[in-house]
Amino acid sequence: MRLGVLDVGSNTVHLLVVDAHSGARPLPAYSHKEELRLAELLDDNGAITSEGVDRLAATVTAALQVAEDQGVEDLLPFATSAVREAANAEQVLSRVAEETGVKLEVLTGEDEARLTFLSARRWFGWSVGRLLLLDIGGGSLEIAYGQDEEPDAAVSLPLGAGRLTTAWLPGDPPDATDLRTLRRHVRAEIARVVGEFSRFSAPDHAVGTSKTFKQLARIAGAARTAEGPYVERRLTLAALEEWVPRLAGMTAAERAELPGVSEGRARQLLAGALVAEAAMDLFRVEELEICPWALREGVILRRLDHLRAT
Known part of the structure; x- marks a missing residue:
C-alpha cells in the first residue's frame, strides 16, 4: 500500500510518500517539503501567530493535494515540538482540522x-x-x-x-x-x-x-x-x-x-x-x-x- 507521512516540524512540513507492505522495508516514492519555520512564528507569549496558523493550514492543504496526486491510501499526520509547546496548541490543531480535515497527532x-x-x-x-x-x-x-x-x-x-x-x-x-x-x-x-x-x-x-x-x-x-x-x-x-x-x-x-x-x-x-x-x-x-x-x-x-x- 502507499502510505504518506505528514511531519509538521519546527523547521519544515514534510510529506514523505512510501510504498509499504507488512514485513518489507518501506520504499520511498516521493518527497514534498515546505520550509515553514513554525518555531520562529511565535508571539511574545509563545503562541503561534495568526500568520503562522494561516501558513500552516495552507501548507497542509498543499501537502494533501500532493498526497492525492501520488495515490496515497493512508495518511499519517503528526506534529512535534513547535506545535506541542505552543501556548495556543489546541487552537492551532482545531483550526488546521477545521480548514483541512487533517487531525494532527501531537507526539510527545x-x-x-x-x-x-x-x-x-x-x-x-x-x-x-x-x-x-x-x-x-x-x-x-x-x-x-x-x-x-x-x-x-x-x-x-x-x-x-x-x-x-x-x-x-x-x-x-x-x-x-x-x-x-x-x-x-x-x-x-x-x-x-x-x-x-x-x-x-x-x-x-x-x-x-x-x-x-x-x-x-x-x-x-x-x-x-x-x-x-x-x-x-x-x-x-x-x-x-x-x-x-x-x-x-x-x-x-x-x-x-x-x-x-x-x-x-x-x-x-x-x-x-x-x-x-x-x-x-x-x-x-x-x-x-x-x-x-x-x-x-x-x-x-x-x-x-x-x-x-x-
Missing part, C-alpha cells in the same frame, strides 16, 4: 525518541547490540538507549538547533559571549540526564539521525546524499571539536557554501554542532554512525506493525 518528546529509536534499530538490526541514539531536530534533542526495539531509556530535551539559534545566538556571526553562554546551557541540560543512562551497560553502537547530524558528517568528509543511503557515514567527536570554532567564525551565508549545507539551515548549524559535540562528549561517544532513517520512518514502521497485528 518521549514518543519522538522511541519512534526514532525503532527506526534506527530496524535499519541496523540486532547485530549492532546495545544502541545509543542521538537525534537533533529544530526544537528538541532526543536521546534513547536499548538492546530491543523498545528503548530502556528515552528522553527529550529542549535543545533543538532552531530553537537555540533563535533564543541564544542573534548575531551573524554570533557574539563570543553568547556562544559561551549557550555552550554552558547545553552542557548543563544534557548532563542532567546522563545519569538516567549510566546505570546501563555502555552502548555497542552509537547512532545519529536528523538533518543536523547528516550535514555535520558531510562537512567533516562523509559521502554525499547522492551516493545513496547504504554508504556508511560517520561523524567523530574529534571532527566536531575542530569544526565548532570554524563554524562560529562564519556567517550564515558562508556556512551555506559548505558541502551539504542548505541555505535554510545554515544559520542554525552552529547551535546543532554545539549540541552534537556536547552530547557525544558527555555520553563518551568518540564516533557515531549516521542513520538514514529517523522519526518519519518510525511512524511508518509503527503503522505497519499495527496493521500486521490486526
Whole structure:
C-alpha cells in the first residue's frame, strides 16, 4: 500500500510518500517539503501567530493535494515540538482540522525518541547490540538507549538547533559571549540526564539521525546524499571539536557554501554542532554512525506493525 507521512516540524512540513507492505522495508516514492519555520512564528507569549496558523493550514492543504496526486491510501499526520509547546496548541490543531480535515497527532518528546529509536534499530538490526541514539531536530534533542526495539531509556530535551539559534545566538556571526553562554546551557541540560543512562551497560553502537547530524558528517568528509543511503557515514567527536570554532567564525551565508549545507539551515548549524559535540562528549561517544532513517520512518514502521497485528 502507499502510505504518506505528514511531519509538521519546527523547521519544515514534510510529506514523505512510501510504498509499504507488512514485513518489507518501506520504499520511498516521493518527497514534498515546505520550509515553514513554525518555531520562529511565535508571539511574545509563545503562541503561534495568526500568520503562522494561516501558513500552516495552507501548507497542509498543499501537502494533501500532493498526497492525492501520488495515490496515497493512508495518511499519517503528526506534529512535534513547535506545535506541542505552543501556548495556543489546541487552537492551532482545531483550526488546521477545521480548514483541512487533517487531525494532527501531537507526539510527545518521549514518543519522538522511541519512534526514532525503532527506526534506527530496524535499519541496523540486532547485530549492532546495545544502541545509543542521538537525534537533533529544530526544537528538541532526543536521546534513547536499548538492546530491543523498545528503548530502556528515552528522553527529550529542549535543545533543538532552531530553537537555540533563535533564543541564544542573534548575531551573524554570533557574539563570543553568547556562544559561551549557550555552550554552558547545553552542557548543563544534557548532563542532567546522563545519569538516567549510566546505570546501563555502555552502548555497542552509537547512532545519529536528523538533518543536523547528516550535514555535520558531510562537512567533516562523509559521502554525499547522492551516493545513496547504504554508504556508511560517520561523524567523530574529534571532527566536531575542530569544526565548532570554524563554524562560529562564519556567517550564515558562508556556512551555506559548505558541502551539504542548505541555505535554510545554515544559520542554525552552529547551535546543532554545539549540541552534537556536547552530547557525544558527555555520553563518551568518540564516533557515531549516521542513520538514514529517523522519526518519519518510525511512524511508518509503527503503522505497519499495527496493521500486521490486526
